[in-house]
Amino acid sequence: MPSRLSDAFETHPTFQHHHIQNLDLNSLQHLPDSHAWASELTDYSLSPDINGLFNLPIIDLNDPINGPKHLVHACKTWGAFQIINHGVSNQVVHRMEAAAKKLFSLPYEEKLKAERFEDGATGYGPIRISSLFPKRMWSEGFTIVGSPIQHARELWPDNYTSFCDVTEEYQKEMKELAGKLMWIVLESLGITKEDISWAGPNGEFKDSVGVLQLNSYPICPDPDRAIGIVDHTDSSLLTILHQSNQSGLQVFREEIGWVSVPPVEGALVVNIGDLLHILSNGLYPSVLHRVVVNRDRHRLSMAYLYGPPNNVEISPLSKLVDHYHPPLYRPVTWTEYLGMKAKLFYKALSALRL
Numbered sequence: 001m002p003s004r005l006s007d008a009f010e011t012h013p014t015f016q017h018h019h020i021q022n023l024d025l026n027s028l029q030h031l032p033d034s035h036a037w038a039s040e041l042t043d044y045s046l047s048p049d050i051n052g053l054f055n056l057p058i059i060d061l062n063d064p065i066n067g068p069k070h071l072v073h074a075c076k077t078w079g080a081f082q083i084i085n086h087g088v089s090n091q092v093v094h095r096m097e098a099a100a101k102k103l104f105s106l107p108y109e110e111k112l113k114a115e116r117f118e119d120g121a122t123g124y125g126p127i128r129i130s131s132l133f134p135k136r137m138w139s140e141g142f143t144i145v146g147s148p149i150q151h152a153r154e155l156w157p158d159n160y161t162s163f164c165d166v167t168e169e170y171q172k173e174m175k176e177l178a179g180k181l182m183w184i185v186l187e188s189l190g191i192t193k194e195d196i197s198w199a200g201p202n203g204e205f206k207d208s209v210g211v212l213q214l215n216s217y218p219i220c221p222d223p224d225r226a227i228g229i230v231d232h233t234d235s236s237l238l239t240i241l242h243q244s245n246q247s248g249l250q251v252f253r254e255e256i257g258w259v260s261v262p263p264v265e266g267a268l269v270v271n272i273g274d275l276l277h278i279l280s281n282g283l284y285p286s287v288l289h290r291v292v293v294n295r296d297r298h299r300l301s302m303a304y305l306y307g308p309p310n311n312v313e314i315s316p317l318s319k320l321v322d323h324y325h326p327p328l329y330r331p332v333t334w335t336e337y338l339g340m341k342a343k344l345f346y347k348a349l350s351a352l353r354l
């Protein structure tokens with residue numbers, strides 16, 4: 001496990017919800033006050049969800065003509081897109097989904113054996129950002145950095161290897177795809193391999209770091225007053241997301257509002273994260289997104305948050321900076337930025353503004 005990344009969590013431990021008891025959401029018949037967002041949520045969601053009129057673009061990575069064109073448009077206007085023909089086999093995705101399902105369907109007490117410590121980076125628990133809000137979110141998560149072997153052993157002492165094998169295979173596929181996506185996005189900005197030294201001699205991004213975040217959203221007795229994950233941007237360079245066959249993810253478009261992203265079989269969602277926004281000197285926004293929950297069906301998602309190697313400072317690429325386009329952000333490492341996000345959250349990006 002990369003020590004630097006967990007350092008960020010250690011120096012900024014999760015705010016204590018001492019007054020809020022950890023609850024097994026899967027067993028609750030009523031929404032407890034600790035999870036009832038009512039008034040906060042109406043502030044958050046003034047814009048109506050006008051689905052059907054606007055759809056997150058689907059980009060065919062095998063289409064050399066339209067693919068790049070659509071991609072630039074998606075990156076500029078949405079800060080997100082879906083991809084098909086991405087080269088990751090459905091089988092690998094579904095094996096990982098099955099492993100995640102198996103994990104979340106363990107009894108609550110069992111899952112707590114792999115609980116994420118307050119100052120820890122990995123394991124089972126509420127999504128980390130929940131610590132910044134007065135209310136809890138209607139979700140449970142499992143965070144994996146590197147090998148999950150330690151936690152897998154806690155969960156399945158006699159049979160932990162299959163979970164580790166599937167995870168390793170999925171992480172490998174995601175890392176490869178993330179590198180490929182990085183170049184597709186960067187090339188759309190006119191950036192070449194010579195422009196990014198930390199990508200390595202062949203531009204493979206070998207030392208980049210990935211965090212695999214498994215999310216589970218149990219059925220909710222009062223979905224209008226609850227939220228799966230509150231609106232946020234990802235702190236990554238980019239995030240590759242698989243959602244199980246159940247909607248819930250919404251992305252925010254200025255002047256439009258919240259737009260649902262219905263799952264498309266075989267497609268993966270890609271979010272531009274804050275660090276890629278900085279790298280692009282503000283040309284590509286990081287997408288604001290959230291997750292709503294529902295009364296009838298459990299939902300699962302798997303987010304692969306892809307970031308630069310530890311110690312690498314991310315700053316606007318010099319090719320994108322000139323007299324008319326001064327750098328908008330000061331340099332920052334991923335670790336430092338995670339620390340800022342943990343303290344400042346919505347204000348973290350603007351705190352880096354020059």
Ligand SMILES: O=C(O)CCC(=O)C(=O)O
Nearest residue numbers: 213215243249291301303
């Ligand atoms: O569940 C989802 O669709 C999104 C999850 C997410 O935004 C995250 O893990 O950062």
Ligand SMILES: [Fe+2]
Nearest residue numbers: 232233234289
């Ligand atoms: Fe996210």
